[in-house]
Amino acid sequence: MADPVSPGAVAAKAAASYRNRRSRWIESPTLAADDPVTIALHPPTERRVAADPDAAVAWVRAWRSRRGPGTVDWEERRWRSYGTQTVPVRLTLTGADQVADAAGAAREWRTVVRRREALAAVTSGTSALPAALGRTASRWSSLAEKDFDALTAVLRWLRENPSSGLYIRQLPIPGVDTKWVTGHRGLLEELLRGMADDGGPDADGKGDSGAEDGNTAGGLGVRTVPRECGIAVCDRALLPGAPRIFAASLDELAALPLRPDRVLMLENKEGLYALPALEDTVAVHGGGYAVHELAALPWVRDAESWYWGDLDTHGFAILDRLRAHLPAVRSLLMDADTLTRWSGLAVHEPTPVGRDGLDRLTAGENAAFELVRSGGLRLEQERIPWPWVMQRLREHWRLG
Structure with a gap:
């Protein structure tokens, strides 16, 4: 039988759920608000209590004094040698905020939510954008703040100028150079595809600049020097x-x-x-x-x-x-x-x-x-x- 789960072990279990579900939460704020994560606490059996009653008492007291996020469910156990005892059986964390808090990732999750909202604000919102944000979350959430600001600036400019016919070196975006755009090109292209599922100029990943060298096929709608x-x-x-x-x-x-x-x-x-x-x-x-x-x-x-x-x-x-x-x-x-x-x-x-x-x-x-x-x-x-x-x-x- 599994060992009883102590309050100190909750963080690791919550962290696993946070990693596994984060992309889905990014895709759906509604799901993130109320998605429940249940952690079974595996209270000790009567045999285990008999073997070490002091440990069992300390475990129950630790859960009574816990002040972390989530709701602890208690149930009665009827034991022949110890009578009826109330023990914690499960911890339920409701929503991404509680799971992240329990995992020690509350600050990170707040940053992810803020950045998600910033990226969604670049466009009016399309049905494909949430999935694109979820797929690319590990890349845009780990950017330094100045790089994330550059990401939103480039996305906004490319959305507003889908057929500029410019080469990457010609992009007039403050604080962004050619090396930055080429280094983050894959992320930019995937997010632009998510932002363009409304049938806009980038929906097919080609743009319409009409460049003769086919250089808009990458999805940025700009020209690149041909191979x-x-x-x-x-x-x-x-x-x-x-x-x-x-x-x-x-x-x-x-x-x-x-x-x-x-x-x-x-x-x-x-x-x-x-x-x-x-x-x-x-x-x-x-x-x-x-x-x-x-x-x-x-x-x-x-x-x-x-x-x-x-x-x-x-x-x-x-x-x-x-x-x-x-x-x-x-x-x-x-x-x-x-x-x-x-x-x-x-x-x-x-x-x-x-x-x-x-x-x-x-x-x-x-x-x-x-x-x-x-x-x-x-x-x-x-x-x-x-x-x-x-x-x-x-x-x-x-x-x-």
């Missing part, structure tokens, strides 16, 4: 007069008059500089998990496409994602033979990804994936001796 992709024109005849290696936005790359027979997408940028002249070939830096964006380039879709990534679990996850957008893409040197031959150059992969969801790998790629996952290995593509890489590349592509 630039490095490109190596390995056959200079494909783009006469252009630098051999340069970087440009996806829109600019899409507009290039390129018609290569072959496109090689590289996980890492260094490979662009290491590649020699290769007939009818263009190489592009994939940018890790953003590589699927390259599938939108017309000259990538129309060419024979290859992907060469690191031999680790993330490299195969990136390949799988790319293949969802570019089904015909083939992998280069991402096989068990390459890994086995050069495993001495591999290092430990600290944060591998799991197998779930990687449904587009070939049998050979799956075999290599299992090797790197089971061995916890990472073989970066640049580590493989370059003469061997070039020999295999020319064999794959039947180059002279």
Whole structure:
């Protein structure tokens, strides 16, 4: 049977309920006002009283003298050896205020309530806002006061200027700089989505600034500098007069008059500089998990496409994602033979990804994936001796 709960143990039990229910209370002030938390006190049995009557008496006296929040329910117990005794059986804390007080978190809860009201005041109130406030509570409630003031200021400005067409660095918000906005962007976006479920300009997370680089998709309704992709024109005849290696936005790359027979997408940028002249070939830096964006380039879709990534679990996850957008893409040197031959150059992969969801790998790629996952290995593509890489590349592509 459970031990009797002393008044001193209430704080820990109330704290557990406070942590578990806080998000729901933030979502619903009505629930927060009267949500009951009942703590069973497990009064001692007659056998326990017989074993230590002084402890039982002290326990009952402690509950009689308790002055904390909540209501204690008392019931009679009829014991053969001790007659009828009245003992405390449960403590009921009603509402978030009482639970927070019992948990020693009354000051924190008052701050949460004040901040919730401040965030709700930024908008007229939407049905999705309470849930957004609950989901993000741990982030906005833990902010320093000056950062919370900045949060409300940025939210208010973005709500009032949903289609400014400005870049983040151009936002004219006192006391807020670019670093602050980018560092808190995820929180801002989630709260703005909650504030925009009324069908306003941010309801789809895109805004309507009409920026050509698609930079409003993050949900702030402002523009960001587009991602630039490095490109190596390995056959200079494909783009006469252009630098051999340069970087440009996806829109600019899409507009290039390129018609290569072959496109090689590289996980890492260094490979662009290491590649020699290769007939009818263009190489592009994939940018890790953003590589699927390259599938939108017309000259990538129309060419024979290859992907060469690191031999680790993330490299195969990136390949799988790319293949969802570019089904015909083939992998280069991402096989068990390459890994086995050069495993001495591999290092430990600290944060591998799991197998779930990687449904587009070939049998050979799956075999290599299992090797790197089971061995916890990472073989970066640049580590493989370059003469061997070039020999295999020319064999794959039947180059002279």
